[in-house]
Amino acid sequence: xxxxxxxxxxxxxxxxxxxxxxxxxxxxxxxxxxxVHPLDIEESTTGALMEISPDAAFVCLHGPGxxxxxxxxxxxxxxxxxxxSGPLSSIRCMDKDYAKRALRAAGIxxxxxxxxxxxxxxxxxxxxxxxxxxxxxxxxxxxxxxREGSSFGLSRxxxxxxxxxxxxxxxGYDAKILLERWVEGTEISIPIIEPAGEEPRALGxxxxxxxxxxxxxxxxxxxxxxxxxxxxxxxxxxxxxVEETALIVYEVLGCSGFARVDTIFAEGAPWVLDVKTIxxxxxxxxxxxxxxxAGTSFETLVETILDAALRTEATAKL
Numbered sequence: 001x002x003x004x005x006x007x008x009x010x011x012x013x014x015x016x017x018x019x020x021x022x023x024x025x026x027x028x029x030x031x032x033x034x035x036v037h038p039l040d041i042e043e044s045t046t047g048a049l050m051e052i053s054p055d056a057a058f059v060c061l062h063g064p065g066x067x068x069x070x071x072x073x074x075x076x077x078x079x080x081x082x083x084x085s086g087p088l089s090s091i092r093c094m095d096k097d098y099a100k101r102a103l104r105a106a107g108i109x110x111x112x113x114x115x116x117x118x119x120x121x122x123x124x125x126x127x128x129x130x131x132x133x134x135x136x137x138x139x140x141x142x143x144x145x146x147r148e149g150s151s152f153g154l155s156r157x158x159x160x161x162x163x164x165x166x167x168x169x170x171x172g173y174d175a176k177i178l179l180e181r182w183v184e185g186t187e188i189s190i191p192i193i194e195p196a197g198e199e200p201r202a203l204g205x206x207x208x209x210x211x212x213x214x215x216x217x218x219x220x221x222x223x224x225x226x227x228x229x230x231x232x233x234x235x236x237x238x239x240x241x242v243e244e245t246a247l248i249v250y251e252v253l254g255c256s257g258f259a260r261v262d263t264i265f266a267e268g269a270p271w272v273l274d275v276k277t278i279x280x281x282x283x284x285x286x287x288x289x290x291x292x293x294a295g296t297s298f299e300t301l302v303e304t305i306l307d308a309a310l311r312t313e314a315t316a317k318l
Contacts, residue, residue, distance in 0.1 A: 012063030086317025145174030185266025207232035254318035
């Protein structure tokens, strides 16, 4: 059995969700017989990691600090193997601007977007281009922070009157924001697992059906607020295309171990919205729900992810 540090909490807006994920992972690892050391992120974290000297770190940190390469770079400095993607892949996926540019260069369809930075707005008057960008994209559109998760700071804007309020809302969460064309369709999440020594594979396609309104923070983490169809109820040819696209996205962005690709299926094709390198593992999260539907227990899922991190002969992470 391994000595495992479970990193959870942190300082992002998703701190509470990280604790939920971390506790669930911790208890699964304990049931599997591992020596588990849960750690919140604080000034003493590095010293604690050096003292514990774990065989691996199971990263359960969501949002900035956890999914943006910060903790991954630290763990590499300390020589501690860790779950999930490496620093470069984490940076690419956490920043939706970077991710969408990489996907566009690879010929992968993602909703058209425009990027605005607070610095450009403060120093270059970039706010004057907001209306132009919105008109080019067309209404309705989405305004969202480039580097946040769980739908924090995200607004759907129906017309010009709501644009500036949505922009300032998003800028309250991040200094970089996106205006993105709204694509109406079926929301499908594709959890991907990469066991040690094997090719990545999709655990299944999860169709997301919020009972009321959008798939926002409350819909994601309130039991009963969202219904899921596993597998997604789309034609088999379409399902194959969605799965193939998700696996290509995983490869293009350099992901490792596991990740979740979020899409909208519309106009007969998947539109890639987002990639989460550390997806939630709560009771209502799509990743463990897909694993369960595929016949994989939560303990087996956690053990598979940990085993991939412990394999020292594995290819170096990006």
